[in-house]
Amino acid sequence: MSANPSDPSDIIALPLSPGGGAFFFSNALPFAKVGFMKFLRQFAARIVGQSIRIFARAITAVRADWKGIEPVPRQRVYFANHTSNADMPMIWSVLPPSMRRTVRPVAAADYWLKNKLRAFVGPEVFNCVLVDRRPEVKDKPMDKIIAALDEGSSLIIFPEGNRNMTDDPLLPFKAGLYNMGVARPEVDLVPTWVANLTEIMPKGEIIPLPLICTVTFGEPIHVRDGESKDDFLKRASDALLDQRPEIRT
């Protein structure tokens, strides 16, 4: 764990009821039935995942621009700009299958456990690492994130902490990205820019506009020896801004 014990408010987003996930399967069920139910749920999760991917492709023709990295399975933390709830599914959709299976978006538990459908889609379709940043909760978000990294998963995180509703291209980053980089320095931190989603689905609009969405992956960065938190976060933010596609208007 990092030298800087993560301040809960510093990381991404929110709550998991203790032991979340297990409540889907009652212990009273005989084992075989549990196994079958689990298989069915996994099957359903795959179908839903494919449908989301096909839908994203049909509407936005979403594609990846591998500017700084190759699409190869390697442990990475993709840190992305966050303007819409569709950001994460877009990044997830453009990853090739082998990478999609090992990537886990870090997401707010309060959002993804709000109802049964989301509780299925978030943890089971996207295999989210659900984090709860309420101060009173015992399992700290950074512990869960590090645990996921130690299992070998790649992560998708949104270091701005919240959806960016301002006219600025990025909000100031929270410390979470720095803490991850310090705790697991060997993991590549990949700046990932999701373009056009603000136009596709501006806040308060109901119908998405079918414009082309591009996800650009830049060159990985790492925390340098002796680099301060603020310096690193500034560098990470600049690296992310560099991935914006150039379109003059």
Add this chain to the structure above:
Amino acid sequence: MTSTMTDILLLTFGSFGILIGLTFLGEVLRAREEPGFVNPVLDTYMTRVQSWWGMVAFVGFALILGRIGVMVLFAFASFAALREFLTLTTKAQADHLSLTLGFFAVLPLQYVFVGLGWDGLYAIFIPVYAFLLLPIVSALRGNPDRFLMRVAETQWALMIAVFCVSHVPALMNLDIAGYGDRSLLLVAFLVMVVQFGDLLEYFFGRRIGKTKIAPGLSPKTWEGVLCGVGSAMLVGALLNWITPFGVFGAMAMAGVASLVGMFGSLVVASIKRDRGVKDWSHLIPGQGGFVDQLDSVIFAAPIFYHLTKYFYT
């Protein structure tokens, strides 16, 4: 089997025959390469040929399905082209509703009108009604910032991607005496002469091209364009049996369509240059986007339609 259907099958399999030849040529060249050496020109060529296979299959299949097939194919092409175009235009959140209407109301309605054969309406629906009404929808949201740019660019997008593209299936509505239901074949004629002209313009431009038409904008040369238009006229003459034009009429129509198309793609290149992009999108491997592939057909279609209507109906 009707004679129209026989002709469509003949054209489709003829095109497949040409593609087999082109694929074979590429494979032979590839086999003669030094091992471990990759020739980028040949790679691009092969990717393009592969995309051509897909396109011939799609257009051929649509023609075999008949009127509905062609309508649906070009409606989807319009959708893809409009998406590419509007991704690059100036817009604000105030335009969200008018742009949504462009995609989900104007585009389908235009194709419904074409499908119903209401030629009085589909000729003016976008140039008059969309032109006047969509800016009103934008203005109601009360954001004057770059307003003229926003509405003008949106209208351009609709004209290019919807109005012009819809004039390809509209050819099926032309009622030409003694030609009957064969007007479906005009779609094949237009697409084939324009695309062949482009292909040969590219080839000759690379081979013997010297004088650039618009330096700094496009690699097109006068020599390439002349050869391309000449080739299109030749192809037109060879295909005259599917048209009501006769040999010389078919040559003239093919030449006009090809020429307008080539200069149209200069216009499209200017827009790309202005926005600082190389291609409209990535959807057709080796070609870029739908607008990249269709630019010349887009410009040629309305003119070909109106010339045919004026001289032959």
